Amino acid sequence: HLFCFEVQTSSVLDQQGNTQDFIAALRQLGCRVTLDNATIDRTVMNLLSKVPIDYLKINATAKPEGLSSQLPALMQQYSVQAIAKGIDSLAILETVKKKGIRHVQGYQIERPRPMS
Numbered sequence: 001h002l003f004c005f006e007v008q009t010s011s012v013l014d015q016q017g018n019t020q021d022f023i024a025a026l027r028q029l030g031c032r033v034t035l036d037n038a039t040i041d042r043t044v045m046n047l048l049s050k051v052p053i054d055y056l057k058i059n060a061t062a063k064p065e066g067l068s069s070q071l072p073a074l075m076q077q078y079s080v081q082a083i084a085k086g087i088d089s090l091a092i093l094e095t096v097k098k099k100g101i102r103h104v105q106g107y108q109i110e111r112p113r114p115m116s
Helices: 009-014 016-028 042-050 071-078 090-098
Strands: 004-008 032-036 055-059 081-085 103-105
Touching: 004 009, 004 016, 009 016, 009 032, 009 042, 016 032, 032 042, 042 071, 055 071, 071 081
Parallel strands: 004 032, 032 055, 055 081, 081 103
Antiparallel strands: none
């Protein structure tokens, strides 16, 4: 898997048919798909039952439901991984580690830089 494409949760909700077809085409090409700005709620759980997603990207610094206690069970039930974004301190990093999240993104990890 060389590429992982992000799709916004709102786009999937607004245009489910078109987005599902697009995601299916990406996966047929061997790409992975991330659902960005995901929250742990019934809407996202319903999407996961219909749309093949590889990763849920959640904001670790936003509302508590992003790092809900339901996250580990959700990851297992739908065979998805979580990516926590907004990791800007060691405290936030430790919190997401305790939730079983292995993929992180934020200034605590690395500041954006030009590609060389």
